[in-house]
Amino acid sequence: MLVATGVRRDFGALxxxxxxxxxxxxxxxxxxxxxxxxxxxxxLNVLAGTILPSAGSVSFKGQDVTRARAxxxxxxxIGRAHQIPRPFGGMTVFENCFVGASxxxxxxxxxxxxxxxxxxxxxxxxxxxxxxxxxxGLLERKRLELARALATNPELLLLDEIGAGLTDAESAQxxxxxxxxxxxxxxxxxxxxxxxxxxxxxxxRLVCMVSGRVLADxxxxxxxxxKRVVDAYLGSAAA
Amino acid sequence: xxxxTDTRTGAAPEPAAALAAGQVSRWxxxxxxxxxxxxxxxxxxxxxxxxMGATLVQDLTTLLILVLMATMWNALAGYGGLVSxxxxxxxxxxAYATVWFSLxxxxxxxxxxxxxxFCAVVALPLSFLVLRFRGAQFAIGTWxxxxxxxxxxxxxxxxxxxxxxxxxxxxxxxxxxxxxxxxWLTLALTTFxxxxxxxxxxxxxxxxxxxxxxxxxxxxxxxxxxxxAKRILFILASAGCGAAGAMTAANILxxxxxxxxxxxxxxxxxxxxxxxxxxTFEGPIVGAVILYFIQQQFGNDGTWYLIGLGxxxxxxxxxLPRGLWGLLEERTGLRFxxxxxxxxxxxxxxx
Ligand SMILES: Nc1ncnc2c1ncn2[C@@H]1O[C@H](COP(=O)(O)OP(=O)(O)OP(=O)(O)O)[C@@H](O)[C@H]1O
Ligand SMILES: [Mg+2]
Numbered sequence: 001m002l003v004a005t006g007v008r009r010d011f012g013a014l015x016x017x018x019x020x021x022x023x024x025x026x027x028x029x030x031x032x033x034x035x036x037x038x039x040x041x042x043x044l045n046v047l048a049g050t051i052l053p054s055a056g057s058v059s060f061k062g063q064d065v066t067r068a069r070a071x072x073x074x075x076x077x078i079g080r081a082h083q084i085p086r087p088f089g090g091m092t093v094f095e096n097c098f099v100g101a102s103x104x105x106x107x108x109x110x111x112x113x114x115x116x117x118x119x120x121x122x123x124x125x126x127x128x129x130x131x132x133x134x135x136x137g138l139l140e141r142k143r144l145e146l147a148r149a150l151a152t153n154p155e156l157l158l159l160d161e162i163g164a165g166l167t168d169a170e171s172a173q174x175x176x177x178x179x180x181x182x183x184x185x186x187x188x189x190x191x192x193x194x195x196x197x198x199x200x201x202x203x204x205r206l207v208c209m210v211s212g213r214v215l216a217d218x219x220x221x222x223x224x225x226x227k228r229v230v231d232a233y234l235g236s237a238a239a
Numbered sequence: 240x241x242x243x244t245d246t247r248t249g250a251a252p253e254p255a256a257a258l259a260a261g262q263v264s265r266w267x268x269x270x271x272x273x274x275x276x277x278x279x280x281x282x283x284x285x286x287x288x289x290x291m292g293a294t295l296v297q298d299l300t301t302l303l304i305l306v307l308m309a310t311m312w313n314a315l316a317g318y319g320g321l322v323s324x325x326x327x328x329x330x331x332x333x334a335y336a337t338v339w340f341s342l343x344x345x346x347x348x349x350x351x352x353x354x355x356x357f358c359a360v361v362a363l364p365l366s367f368l369v370l371r372f373r374g375a376q377f378a379i380g381t382w383x384x385x386x387x388x389x390x391x392x393x394x395x396x397x398x399x400x401x402x403x404x405x406x407x408x409x410x411x412x413x414x415x416x417x418x419x420x421x422x423w424l425t426l427a428l429t430t431f432x433x434x435x436x437x438x439x440x441x442x443x444x445x446x447x448x449x450x451x452x453x454x455x456x457x458x459x460x461x462x463x464x465x466x467x468a469k470r471i472l473f474i475l476a477s478a479g480c481g482a483a484g485a486m487t488a489a490n491i492l493x494x495x496x497x498x499x500x501x502x503x504x505x506x507x508x509x510x511x512x513x514x515x516x517x518x519t520f521e522g523p524i525v526g527a528v529i530l531y532f533i534q535q536q537f538g539n540d541g542t543w544y545l546i547g548l549g550x551x552x553x554x555x556x557x558x559l560p561r562g563l564w565g566l567l568e569e570r571t572g573l574r575f576x577x578x579x580x581x582x583x584x585x586x587x588x589x590x
Contacts, residue, residue, distance in 0.1 A: 048460060074462035086457035088450045090518060094263070094582050099450040102443045104462025109443070113263040117582070126261065129582035152461050 001026045001188060002047065002078075002156055007056035009042055009212075016042040017053065018212035024156065024190060029182045031199040031220070032192045034209035035233050040192045041083050043209070044158050047190075048080045049073040060156070074104035079154030083161045083192070085141035087148075089134030093125055096133050096144055097151040104152030116151055122177060123147040139165060150181070157181065159191040163198055175201045196224070196234075208233055262583045265441070270577040281430050288419040300422045300490050302531045304483050305511065307429040309523030309530075311479035312508035314436045317518035318445065319472040320452030322374070324505045325381025328388050329358045329477045331500035333484025335392050338494060341408040342397070348424060350408075351485035355428070358481025362474045370469050373455075382502060389500030403495030406488050421489040428486065432479040437520065439475070440578050444468060452518075506545055510552045516562030520576045525564050 002024040009017040016039045024030055032040050045051045047058060049070035057066045065073055074080075079100075088096050094116055101112035120126045123143045128136070133144060142162050149157060159178075163171050179202055181187045193199045199220075200206070206220040210232045216223045223229055284303075288296050308330070315321045336357045340350030365384060372380040393401045409417055439445055447468050450458040459465050488494050511530050516522025530548075537544055559566060568574060 050456060050460065070456075070459040071462050071464055074460055080460050082457070082460075086454045086460075088453035088457065090453050091446070091449050092579065094580050095446055095449070098580060099446045099458065099463060100461035103447055103464070106462075117261045117263070120261075120582075126582075126584065129261065129584075148461055 001028075001061055003059045004043075004047065005057050007043070007046055007058065008054045009039075009046060009051065010054045015212050017046065019056070020209075020212070020214055022207065022214065022217075024188055026155070027182070027186050027188055028205065029178075029189045029203045030191070030205045030207060031196075031203035032190065032207045032209060033194065033196055033199065033233060034215075038209040039212040040209055041160055042212075044080065044160055044190070044192065048078055048158055050080075071103070074152055075106060077153070077155035078158065079104070079149035079152045079156070080158040081142070081145035081149045081160060081162050085138070085145045087133035087136065087141050087144050089132070091133060092130050093133055093136070093144055093147075094120065094129040096148050100148045100151035101153070104154075107153070112151075115153065119147045119150040122150070124173070139170075154187060156188045156190070159189065159193075161192055161194065163193050163195055171195070171198050174198075178202050200224075264581050264583060265579070266577045267574070267581070269573060270575060273575040274577065281426070284426055285423065288422055293415060293418055296418050296422045297490070298531075300418075300425050300486070301534075302527060303422075303425045303429045304486050304490065305507070305527035305531055306524050307425075307432055307479060307483045307486075308504065308508050309511035309515065309527045310429075310433055310436060311476040311483070312505075313512045313517060313519075313523040314439075314479075315472055315476040317512060317522075318440060318452060319448045319469055320455070321469060321473065322378050323381040323476075324378045324502065324509075325369075325383070325385035326476060326480045326508060327500050327502060327504040328381070328385035329362065329480035330484035330487065330504050331385070331389055331392065331494075331496065332361060333358050333481030334488035334494045334499045335398055335484075335496075336481070337485040337488045338398060338404055338406055341406060347406060347408045347489070348420060351424060351428075351482070351489060354485040355478050355482040358484075359474050359478035362477030363470075365477075366470045366473045370466060370473065382505070385500060385502070389496050392500070393496035399495075401496060403493060403498075405493050409489065409492060421486065424489070425486045428482040432475075432482065435475065437576070437578075439472075440520070444471065445578065448472060449518075503540075503545060506548060506552075510548045512562070513552045513555045514562055516564030516566075516568075518561070519564045519568065520578060522562050522564040526562070 004020060004022040007017050007020040008015065020043060034040050046053045049065065049068055052067060057064060059065060060073065060076055060078065088099065097116040097119060098112055101107045101115040105112065105115060107115055120129055123146050125143050125147055128140065136144065146162055163174055166174060175198060178189060178191065182189050191199060191203060203220060205218065206223040207214055208216045208223055208229045215232060216226045216229050224234065287299060312326060315323055333354045336354035337347060337350045340353050341347040345353065369377060369380050369384060392398060398404055412420065447458065447463045450463055451465055451468060455465055484499065507530060511526030512523050514529055515524065515526025555562060561569065
């Protein structure tokens with residue numbers, strides 16, 4: 001469904017992405033781990049169209065989208081939750097989702113309402129539907145990132161550290177939710193997370209990135225046992 | 240409510256019985272009453288020339304023009320995040336286009352309507368230039384465009400060059416008839432543009448525009464067509480300011496390039512919107528009334544006067560960023576216009 005080939009992204013002299021190949025099939029659940037500054041968020045930015053790659057190509061559902069704008073990709077079915085939440089501060093929680101449902105989701109008014117109410121309920125924000133988004137705390141903002149991305153009715157969900165800072169009970173809820181979205185609704189998920197034990201409960205595949213490169217890509221157990229992964233990431237993070 | 244249909248993936252809809260437990264409402268008794276009240280005010284205003292004297296009619300014309308300008312600046316900045324210091328370009332063009340159409344033998348009042356359309360047409364190509372800019376660049380960029388247009392118009396001898404030109408064609412109307420028609424047309428245009436803004440904000444585009452205002456990149460990431468949404472708003476605001484300029488020409492019967500293309504208009508618009516309440520529908524109206532009374536009191540010109548307005552506007556921006564109307568809404572928790580969405584939670588087992 002999504003294929004990235006030889007993706008490079010330079011920031012001045014720094015190669016944040018240095019030839020990344022990644023393939024996501026419909027219904028996949030893929031985790032991405034790696035040390036700080038490995039280029040994980042940058043990869044998500046390139047996949048979502050927020051930034052353009054310096055070289056390489058990205059295709060989605062068989063279409064070349066390397067230079068397609070972010071809003072076009074959102075309408076094609078790529079939903080994205082930012083690492084640092086970016087709510088629409090002057091609008092209510094419900095309205096934040098409504099924007100996603102009515103534009104990226106392409107839903108008409110009634111259907112958009114239903115969609116928003118559903119995703120707010122799913123992400124535990126129903127009580128806060130009428131609150132201005134700039135009054136939310138960090139964890140609520142992260143939930144809103146997820147809810148707003150879901151409102152766009154995505155086929156591929158790109159999640160960037162939405163689980164950081166959760167209690168055990170909360171992360172268990174999150175795991176159940178993402179599993180449901182993936183297994184029941186068939187949404188492909190790419191999930192960046194430092195908390196590896198949470199991640200492996202959901203994903204069937206793990207990608208480890210280091211210095212803008214994919215170091216390992218495969219079955220989670222095998223990747224975590226990979227000596228290079230242990231040296232480059234797990235050793236330092238002591239996860 | 241019908242079950243949500245998943246148009247793209249064909250995935251099974253969520254089990255709505257357990258999940259979608261709420262109802263979305265937009266009108267409340269208060270907002271219906273308030274909106275209806277505004278409608279009544281417009282009707283009463285339409286009767287003013289019949290019942291009242293000439294001074295009030297002229298004063299109200301001035302006030303309505305201020306309301307129109309403030310509403311347009313607020314639509315652009317308060318809902319689209321596009322802070323412009325160059326809308327005087329369209330005020331000037333609207334005024335001069337009215338003169339030009341009148342010189343071509345068009346009835347001046349029809350000329351004012353055509354001038355409004357003309358400003359929308361001019362704004363389309365210009366939008367491709369200025370919408371490349373963001374933030375302060377956009378503010379300054381639109382100002383530069385306004386100055387350039389002002390200078391260009393001031394070079395045209397047919398339009399009176401730098402000294403200006405009278406709208407003599409309006410002399411064919413008797414004074415009171417002229418004042419009445421000018422007033423009614425101003426009321427009609429101000430109402431028209433307010434209603435357009437109202438409908439725009441209530442529609443899906445309104446939500447998208449506010450999203451752009453709050454975070455352009457995040458708006459794009461959920462699928463908002465950022466540039467076209469801004470373009471629609473920019474053209475609307477340009478047309479509205481064109482109408483305000485045309486009515487200004489009718490109101491003062493004389494246009495002069497440095498005055499009608501003056502950046503002071505931007506200062507006035509910013510003042511009205513910041514004081515009244517940016518990002519609220521009612522705020523610009525409140526701000527216009529306040530500026531109107533200040534102008535009655537202290538005149539309309541002079542360096543210190545403008546510095547004073549600017550200082551007040553800055554104080555508001557810093558200490559009361561949502562303006563007087565925003566303060567009222569915050570204090571009372573009430574929404575007077577049905578522009579947002581309210582979710583009423585419904586008992587789960589109802590579905
Ligand atoms: N817009 C930018 N301009 C310049 N450098 C950038 C930019 N975005 C990212 N970088 C740099 O690119 C590198 C990769 O950053 P990225 O945010 O992708 O890392 P990450 O793997 O997501 O890290 P973390 O786990 O801390 O979120 C970093 O060195 C970062 O400083
Ligand atoms: Mg990151």
